[in-house]
Amino acid sequence: MLGLFFLQKRGALVGLKNTTSQYGSVAKWIHWITALCFLLAYITIHYSHRLEFRSPEYMTVIYLHASLGITVGVLFLPRLIWRLINPEPELDPAPKWQHRAAKSAHWALYFVLIAMPLTGWFGFGIPWFEYFGMFEIPSFLGTGIFETPLVTNLGLTFEEWEAPLDYFHKNIMGQKVLILLLLVHIGAALYHHFGAKDDTLRRMLPGGNPRC
Numbered sequence: 020m021l022g023l024f025f026l027q028k029r030g031a032l033v034g035l036k037n038t039t040s041q042y043g044s045v046a047k048w049i050h051w052i053t054a055l056c057f058l059l060a061y062i063t064i065h066y067s068h069r070l071e072f073r074s075p076e077y078m079t080v081i082y083l084h085a086s087l088g089i090t091v092g093v094l095f096l097p098r099l100i101w102r103l104i105n106p107e108p109e110l111d112p113a114p115k116w117q118h119r120a121a122k123s124a125h126w127a128l129y130f131v132l133i134a135m136p137l138t139g140w141f142g143f144g145i146p147w148f149e150y151f152g153m154f155e156i157p158s159f160l161g162t163g164i165f166e167t168p169l170v171t172n173l174g175l176t177f178e179e180w181e182a183p184l185d186y187f188h189k190n191i192m193g194q195k196v197l198i199l200l201l202l203v204h205i206g207a208a209l210y211h212h213f214g215a216k217d218d219t220l221r222r223m224l225p226g227g228n229p230r231c
């Protein structure tokens with residue numbers, strides 16, 4: 020935080036930070052890396068359904084899915100901090116209800132960005148996974164916390180613990196809420212760009228500058 024403040028004082032953050040009319044490059048990078056990881060997390064998990072359960076190929080694809088999901092979770096914190104210490108580009112003129120809907124959808128997406136990685140990690144039935152084949156990361160099961168009195172006093176088996184987390188991760192969020200939210204988010208961005216022809220999408224595109 021102090022470092023950021025110092026850099027800001029020296030003007031070193033120009034272009035990196037948001038302005039009232041444009042997202043800076045840090046926000047853009049985090050946004051598009053997150054979007055890519057999300058897309059690949061979907062592709063990998065659906066591809067895993069074609070493979071034999073727990074075969075080496077299946078495990079490789081599941082580890083890939085977990086690595087992509089963890090990356091989204093890890094990026095969440097800098098994303099939130101960056102959002103809180105930066106100005107938000109002003110919304111293009113539109114009816115009030117649309118502004119309110121946009122803000123609500125953004126906060127709902129923030130919830131998803133942390134809820135999906137957390138429920139995936141807490142409910143992962145294997146003690147560890149390889150992060151993009153580079154090093155091992157323990158899942159919640161592998162940290163040993165599940166064996167502590169905190170959880171054992173609840174008298175739960177891991178299967179009982181993971182069942183609601185899996186249901187939330189797969190059935191509620193993965194197959195319904197998340198798809199709906201993403202469709203609204205992407206639909207709104209395309210509507211602004213091609214329908215309303217304003218700068219909403221352009222502001223988040225790499226190198227995209229608002230029309231003057």
Ligand code: HEM
Pocket residue numbers: 056057060061064065081084085086087088089091092132135136137138139140143144158188189190192193194
């Ligand atoms: C952005 C983060 C994530 C997204 C968008 C995501 C998405 C999904 C979706 C959509 C499904 C359900 C697919 C289906 O059966 O229809 C799923 C299943 C699953 N996810 Fe995630 N996930 C994320 C993070 C994680 C993380 C961090 C882990 C583990 C550390 C994880 C582990 C799993 C596992 C084990 C399954 C079940 C595989 C199966 O039995 O079919 N996910 N995920």
